[in-house]
Amino acid sequence: MLPFLKIMLRNLVLGPSTDPFPFAPAKTHENFRGCAVHDPEKCILCGICRHVCAAGAIQIRASQDGSGMQYSLWHNSCVFCGMCAHYCPTGALTMSNNWHLAHTGAEMFSNCISNLIHFGECAQCGAKIQPRPQAIIDTLGVRSPDRFLLCPKCKRQSIGRNVAQPRSIHRQENL
Amino acid sequence: MSSTTYTLPIGPLHVALEEPMYFDIQVEGETVRSVELAAGHVHRGMEALAMQRNYFQNVTLVERVCSLCSNSHPATYCMAVENLSGLIVPERAMYLRVIADEVKRIASHLFNVGIMAHLTGFDSLFMHAMEVREIMQDAKEGVYGNRMNLGQCIIGGCRRDIDDSTAPFLLGQLELLKPQLDELYGVFERDPLIRTRTQGIGLLSFEEAKRHAVVGPVARASGVAYDLRRKAPYAAYADLDFKVQTDTKGDVHSRALLRLREAVQSVKIVEQCLRQLPGGPINTREVPVIPPGEAVARSEAPRGEVFYYLRSDGTDTPQRLKWRVPTYMNWEALQVMLASCQVADIALIVNSIDPCISCTER
Numbered sequence: 001m002l003p004f005l006k007i008m009l010r011n012l013v014l015g016p017s018t019d020p021f022p023f024a025p026a027k028t029h030e031n032f033r034g035c036a037v038h039d040p041e042k043c044i045l046c047g048i049c050r051h052v053c054a055a056g057a058i059q060i061r062a063s064q065d066g067s068g069m070q071y072s073l074w075h076n077s078c079v080f081c082g083m084c085a086h087y088c089p090t091g092a093l094t095m096s097n098n099w100h101l102a103h104t105g106a107e108m109f110s111n112c113i114s115n116l117i118h119f120g121e122c123a124q125c126g127a128k129i130q131p132r133p134q135a136i137i138d139t140l141g142v143r144s145p146d147r148f149l150l151c152p153k154c155k156r157q158s159i160g161r162n163v164a165q166p167r168s169i170h171r172q173e174n175l
Numbered sequence: 176m177s178s179t180t181y182t183l184p185i186g187p188l189h190v191a192l193e194e195p196m197y198f199d200i201q202v203e204g205e206t207v208r209s210v211e212l213a214a215g216h217v218h219r220g221m222e223a224l225a226m227q228r229n230y231f232q233n234v235t236l237v238e239r240v241c242s243l244c245s246n247s248h249p250a251t252y253c254m255a256v257e258n259l260s261g262l263i264v265p266e267r268a269m270y271l272r273v274i275a276d277e278v279k280r281i282a283s284h285l286f287n288v289g290i291m292a293h294l295t296g297f298d299s300l301f302m303h304a305m306e307v308r309e310i311m312q313d314a315k316e317g318v319y320g321n322r323m324n325l326g327q328c329i330i331g332g333c334r335r336d337i338d339d340s341t342a343p344f345l346l347g348q349l350e351l352l353k354p355q356l357d358e359l360y361g362v363f364e365r366d367p368l369i370r371t372r373t374q375g376i377g378l379l380s381f382e383e384a385k386r387h388a389v390v391g392p393v394a395r396a397s398g399v400a401y402d403l404r405r406k407a408p409y410a411a412y413a414d415l416d417f418k419v420q421t422d423t424k425g426d427v428h429s430r431a432l433l434r435l436r437e438a439v440q441s442v443k444i445v446e447q448c449l450r451q452l453p454g455g456p457i458n459t460r461e462v463p464v465i466p467p468g469e470a471v472a473r474s475e476a477p478r479g480e481v482f483y484y485l486r487s488d489g490t491d492t493p494q495r496l497k498w499r500v501p502t503y504m505n506w507e508a509l510q511v512m513l514a515s516c517q518v519a520d521i522a523l524i525v526n527s528i529d530p531c532i533s534c535t536e537r
Contacts, residue, residue, distance in 0.1 A: 003362045004300055017306060031341070033320035054228060054235035081235040081326050086334050095320070 032097040033082045035075055042092035042113040042135050045069050049084035049093050058084065067133075068118035075101055075111050090136055122151035179203055185521060193290065194532035196525075202518060210513045212506060214536055221537040225496040230256055230465060233496065234329055241500075241534040242323045242350040243283040247476035248498070248534075249328040253474035254409060255485040256330050260463040267455045268332035269411040270448045272429045274345075275319070275327040276410070278473075281352070282478035284392075284434040284441075287529045288363060289432050294522050295372040300362065307355045314348035317341065332458025342449055349442050350493075356442065360435045373428035377512040377524035380425060387508040390501045391479020393528050397425035403475035410474075415499045416453065419443050427520075427527040429438045434529075465489070476501060478529050498524040500534040 019026045028034075052057040057077035061071045079110070082095045102109050120132035129151045141148030147158055180203045180384045187195035195216035201208040221240055237248040250272055257264060264272075289304030312322045319325040327333050327430050337345065359494045363369055379389070384397035394401050402419040404412040422429040467489040473482045479501030486495040505528040512524050 002367075003365050004297075004303075007303055007358065007362065008299055010308075011303065017309070029317040029320070031317060033326065051229065051237075052231040054232035062317045079235065079239070079324075081324065081325075082320065082322065082334070083231060083235055083329075087231070154381075159454070169268065 013042055023161075028097050028099065030097060032099065033080050033095045033096045034085065034099040035080075035095075035101055036072065036073055036078060036082075037094050037096045038073060038113045038115055039092045039094075040071070040117050041119050042090045043071060043115070044090055044092075044130050044133075044136055045117055046089060046130075048087045048089065052083040052087050054083070055079045062064065063116055068116050069165050071113070071115045073113040075113075076108060090139070100108070120149070122154055123149040124154040125151060127151040147160065177277065179472070180208060183518065186449075193526075194284055194530065196530070196532050197386075198521070198525075200513075200521070205517050205519075206512050207516050207518065207521065210510055214506075214532070216536070217533045218536040219533075222495075223252075226493060229491040230330060230463075230493065232318065233493065235326075237496075237498075238324050240498075240537055241531050243286060243531065244279065244476040244478065244481070244500075244534065245324050246279040246327060247474055247481050250276060250410075251474045251476075251481050251483045251498070252473050252496070253328045253330050254474065254482055255461070255470045255483040256465065257474055259260060259468055259470035259485060259487060260465045261328075262459060262463045265331050265335075265456045265459065267452045268457050270452050271333040271335075271337060271457060272410045273412060273415065273449045274325065274445050275325050275333070277309060277444045278315060278318075278345075278479045280324070281438045282308055282315070283529075284438045285311070285359075287526070288359075288431045291427070291523065292363075292369065293372070294337065294526055295369060295398075297366075297368055298367070300369075304359060306360055307352065310352045310355070312349050314345055317344050317348075326346055327456060331461070332456070334458070337449070337452070341528045342452075346446070346449060349445060353442060356435065356439055360432070360439070363431055363435060367434075370428065372520075373431065373523060373527075375426050376516055376520045377427040377430075378425055378529050379508055379512050381423070383508065383511045384425065385418055387504065387511065389479075389505050389508045389528075391476070391505065391529075392430055392433050392437065393505050393508065394422060394479065396422045396430040398423045403473060404481050407473070408423075410448045413445050415444055415447050417447075427523055430527045449500055464489075467491070478502060478534075479505065498537075500531065500537075502528070502531045502535040506530060506535070 046059055050060055055077050057074045059072045061070050085093045087094045117131055119128040122129050122132055132149055136147060147155055150158060182200055183200045183202045185198040185200060187197045192375055197213040199211035225236055234249050237252045238245050240248050285308035286343050287302055289301050292304055293301035315325060316322050317510055319327055327335055379397045381398040384394050384399050398421060400421045405419050418439045420433050422433050444512055467487055469486045471484050473480055481501060482499040484497045485493055488494040513521060516524060
């Protein structure tokens, strides 16, 4: 016991090393991986979060009226691995450091993120396309802003026109 | 069976065991005569689960095989996938993986020696060892975001960088840990209670260690200097300077001391990594193409060598994923260690191989 006596006395003087939670807030690191937060303004419904989620906590289903997709993330199924946030290309999913997830049994199924994400509209023909929120246009659509807002069909036509025109001029010059 | 012997069942749920495992022990008086091990109480079918999930989901799944080596599993799994797809991991990610591995190793070894103190009945030392370990738990939470499942490894590198905000914090925690670790080593080395309870029991000779092909601290405490970080360096271990700890006594006490010495070495490795950390990306941004084929990978987990086998048929789910964990090798050697020991020492000897039942049965 003798080598330990010194340590024991020191620990006695230092007092308890636990946080006085719930009477005072518990120390939480800034980097702590807590409950997931979904920003519908940035979501483009690419579905990579659902693809990498080992727990199957994420569901993306068509809404009943067909205007968009219903995005759900169940906090009770989530294992807080943060893979979804890591692979999210637009930063719509993030992990907050909030770990206060205690709830009553009645709230078991409502304890989830549930967001309706509306489809975008093709700027030319009005067909439904992936959502094109402003935050995404500013980051991903900078190369050709006009074409970024088109449906795949109109996009093909637009690219076809662009390719056809300059080449024909080019050929004439050569002749 | 003579009237002087009887069968003593220990487990699957027993106060002295941390995880469910069943021992059928033939006892003569207070002395153990033979041991039968029965496993299978925490089988969760994880290898089958892995075959139903895609390569990304499996990173999270294998991380949850076991809590104490929860970085070794995804790191080795990712290494196997990278071997198969020919993905080159950036150099910075290699170092970050070593840091995560060593931080986990320190915490795992401190946990084991703490439990040993608890089993000798020295609970105040157990509490103190766990409190020293708390420094590392705090570091994990502050740097990676979780106390156990770091979530650091992904296919193609790492997820969380150690930058100007987290590096000083991690170094600060190591500075806090170092004197405490030395002090703890002194207590475990010299304390009369610990010594009388643990010295000379659970003996595993060099020959027996070789015969049972034990790995990790169990092998090294019996004089087998087998450390994968040195024998087959992976990640950044080839560039790092550390001493492989060995001992020749091969008893419970020497295994505990060896774990503490390894923890000291791990602190040095993390410090070296932070000093030498090269610049550049921390992961390959591309999503890998996984061709059909087979691959293996192995690494040194806190308990010894962990081995992953992966077979792919070219789809996004593995056709087969299998792993062999160190405890599988080590628990067979318990037959030797428990031979002729006292009933009261069973728990101590079992704990000295640092068994991870959930890894082994998965």
